[in-house]
Amino acid sequence: MGTSPKAIQQRAEAGQGSMYHHFSGKPALALAAIERTAEEMTGRAEAQFSAAGTAKERLLAYLRRSRDVLRGCPIGGLTQDPDIMADPALRAPVTSTLAWLRGRIAGLVAEGVAAGEFDAALDPERTATAIVAVMQGGYVLARAADDAGLFEDAIAGILPLLGEH
Amino acid sequence: MGTSPKAIQQRAEAGQGSMYHHFSGKPALALAAIERTAEEMTGRAEAQFSAAGTAKERLLAYLRRSRDVLRGCPIGGLTQDPDIMADPALRAPVTSTLAWLRGRIAGLVAEGVAAGEFDAALDPERTATAIVAVMQGGYVLARAADDAGLFEDAIAGILPLLGEH
DNA sequence: GTCTATACTCGGATAGAC
DNA sequence: GTCTATCCGAGTATAGAC
Numbered sequence: 001m002g003t004s005p006k007a008i009q010q011r012a013e014a015g016q017g018s019m020y021h022h023f024s025g026k027p028a029l030a031l032a033a034i035e036r037t038a039e040e041m042t043g044r045a046e047a048q049f050s051a052a053g054t055a056k057e058r059l060l061a062y063l064r065r066s067r068d069v070l071r072g073c074p075i076g077g078l079t080q081d082p083d084i085m086a087d088p089a090l091r092a093p094v095t096s097t098l099a100w101l102r103g104r105i106a107g108l109v110a111e112g113v114a115a116g117e118f119d120a121a122l123d124p125e126r127t128a129t130a131i132v133a134v135m136q137g138g139y140v141l142a143r144a145a146d147d148a149g150l151f152e153d154a155i156a157g158i159l160p161l162l163g164e165h
Numbered sequence: 166m167g168t169s170p171k172a173i174q175q176r177a178e179a180g181q182g183s184m185y186h187h188f189s190g191k192p193a194l195a196l197a198a199i200e201r202t203a204e205e206m207t208g209r210a211e212a213q214f215s216a217a218g219t220a221k222e223r224l225l226a227y228l229r230r231s232r233d234v235l236r237g238c239p240i241g242g243l244t245q246d247p248d249i250m251a252d253p254a255l256r257a258p259v260t261s262t263l264a265w266l267r268g269r270i271a272g273l274v275a276e277g278v279a280a281g282e283f284d285a286a287l288d289p290e291r292t293a294t295a296i297v298a299v300m301q302g303g304y305v306l307a308r309a310a311d312d313a314g315l316f317e318d319a320i321a322g323i324l325p326l327l328g329e330h
Numbered sequence: 331g332t333c334t335a336t337a338c339t340c341g342g343a344t345a346g347a348c
Numbered sequence: 349g350t351c352t353a354t355c356c357g358a359g360t361a362t363a364g365a366c
Contacts, residue, residue: 006341016342018350026342072245079308080237080245091309098309121330123322129306129315130322136305137298143244144256144263150294157288157295161326165286171359181360183332191360 008033030090037074038097049104055112056162059105063131063155069139069148076136102128118162127161134158173198195255202239203262214269220277221327224270228296228320234304234313241301267293283327292326299323 009029010016023029048062075097084090106128112118138151159165174194175181188194213227240262249255271293277283303319324330 010341014349015351017344017352020343021349073305076302076305076309077245079305080242085308094309095311098306102306119325121325126318126322128322129303129318130299130320133300133302133306133315133319133322134295134298136302137241137300138294138302140238140241140244140301140305141263141267141294141298143250144241144260146260150298153291153294154298155295157291157293157298158323158326160284160286161323175359179331180333182334182362185361186331 027087027090030084031093034075034078034084034090034093038093041075042097042100045101045104049108054117055108055115056117059108059112059131059162060159060164063135063159067151069142069151070146072139072143073136076139098132102132105131112162122161130161131158192252192255195249196258199240199243199249199255199258203258206240207262207265210266210269214273219282220273220280221282224273224277224296224327225324225329228300228324232316234307234316235311237304237308238301241304263297267297270296277327287326295326296323 009019009026012019019029023032045062048065049058051058051061053061075094078084078090078094084094102125106124109118109122109127109131110124113120113122113124134154134157135151138154141150141154142148174184174191177184184194188197210227213230214223216223216226218226240259243249243255243259249259267290271289274283274287274292274296275289278285278287278289299319299322300316303316306315306319307313
């Protein structure tokens with residue numbers, strides 16, 4: 001398979017020979033790794049989404065929190081792995097994690113619109129999709145240029161959408 | 166190596182044995198493939214950027230043109246290939262192509278701002294970075310959900326930034 | 331210049347001792 | 349339950365005929 005499992009597999013503490021007692025094979029190991037990563041990602045995001053403050057404050061805090069940008073998004077990057085995308089079991093957590101993120105942010109945008117924090121003309125779903133896309137694309141641009149600043153620039157570029165100039 | 170070369174290499178018309186007359190090895194083949202892809206991408210984009218119409222019209226036409234979304238961006242996706250990112254010669258065209266795109270779009274944004282088509286508060290560089298990021302991220306979201314509509318939604322989500330509601 | 335055959339290397343998986 | 353040794357297959361590359 002591609003990259004994800006190999007890296008984690010052979011750098012694990014125990015030798016790779018004994019690994020087959022815990023996992024039936026590479027897909028099972030990959031699934032465990034992906035689910036673990038997805039839970040970490042959603043857990044951290046949910047902590048900020050459900051913190052104190054207005055919807056706008058929480059959304060901006062999430063967008064501005066520090067990230068290991070040059071490593072790329074550990075979930076979004078899997079989209080490029082043919083082996084993962086070809087296996088429905090491996091693909092499902094990637095699909096659902098990103099869908100959850102979009103939905104959660106759409107809720108925040110709707111909440112902010114209702115509270116008068118955001119332009120009433122904003123479509124919550126599309127805006128949320130654009131926000132998640134800017135982050136995913138920010139990772140791509142930052143990696144391509146080996147410059148984490150491009151992630152920040154991409155985020156800064158859409159902030160006017162949220163009334164931040 | 167990862168995915169790009171293998172796919173193109175073994176599906177080529179001539180047997181792989183004779184390939185070593187034209188290319189010294191896999192990196193050379195990959196470089197040719199990447200450069201060819203980059204030229205196609207910049208060529209198509211430039212054709213729309215330098216067409217007739219206002220800056221805003223040309224930018225919107227580029228954003229809305231049909232794409233093979235579910236295949237992902239043939240350049241941006243390379244960002245996820247460790248072998249490509251580890252080789253400066255292979256990485257360079259990926260870096261420069263995306264940088265060119267950002268620069269070209271920043272120019273259009275600046276032109277539109279000067280012409281009064283866009284909000285004067287827009288920062289051309291950051292806005293361009295956000296636009297390219299939304300496209301790159303749109304590919305990611307569309308692939309993750311196996312739904313090209315998410316690419317369209319991501320684009321639609323940033324259009325308010327360009328005065329399109 | 332292109333083909334077939336072959337060799338090398340590495341990731342993935344199994345066997346069996348301990 | 350973990351280790352070492354070994355096997356298998358795919359991807360990469362070379363040799364040499366035509």
